[in-house]
Amino acid sequence: MDAVIHIKNMVCPRCIEAVKEALNDANVGFERVYLGEAIIKRPLDKTQRSNLEPLLKEKGFELLEDKTSAVISNIKGLIIEQIHYSNEALKVNFSTFLSDKLGKDYSSLSKLFSSVESITIEKFITRQKIERVKELIIYDQLTLSQIAYQMNYSSVAHLSSQFKKETGLTPTQFKRQQQPQRQPLDSI
Structure with a gap:
């Protein structure tokens, strides 16, 4: 009988590998690990x-107990995942995407997220997109037009x-900085 555990602070593919390692070290059988959750073989x-x-805490993660925290973690x-690691553009807007993925009405997701995080989902999306844009600017492989697209x-x-x-900077000003500053994804 599979069960799901929710894990806070998972923000990248390396996080998935670190959680898999912790699950193995704790002798917890699992089927699959995603950003923010793991499907385990039994509760x-x-x-x-x-x-x-x-083991999770040592790697910077935390088991989430309540459903609210789990939903917030899933939204994030x-x-x-979509902004930083997906190669395919969304064919729908984020509200539809989140609602479909989580099986909940977007307005309730939005209210819950805002009440817990003190920012809107839209602001969180914007911040994530800007961090991704910073990364792409630093890589210096695409023009600003290509990045915008x-x-x-x-x-x-x-x-x-x-x-x-x-x-507070234009993309050009950001690019000209000696060491452009990026933020860890889990602190945004």
Whole structure:
């Protein structure tokens, strides 16, 4: 009988590998690990939980107990996965995407997220997109037009405007910095 555990602070593919390692070290059988959750072969017993929690904590993760935290973690994981690691652009808007993936009405997801995180889902998406744009600027392999297209901005002007609003710099000013500053994804 499969069960699902929710894990806080998973923001990248390396996080998935680190959680798999912790699950193995704690002798917790699992089917699959995604950003923010793991499908385990059976519910955790007390011994497994007490073994797993410190292993996860040592790697910067945390088991989530309540459903609210799990939903918030899932929302963040889906957004981060789509913006930072997906090669395919969304064919629908984020509200439809999140609603479909989580099987819940977007307005309730939005209210829950805002009440817990003190920012809107839209603001979280914007911050994630800007961090991804920073990364692409630093890599210096795409033009700003290509970045705007890849990140689903309607124009370079829209991207530049949003970038300046979030960072206080234009993309060009950011690029000219000696060591452009990026933020860890789990702190956004």
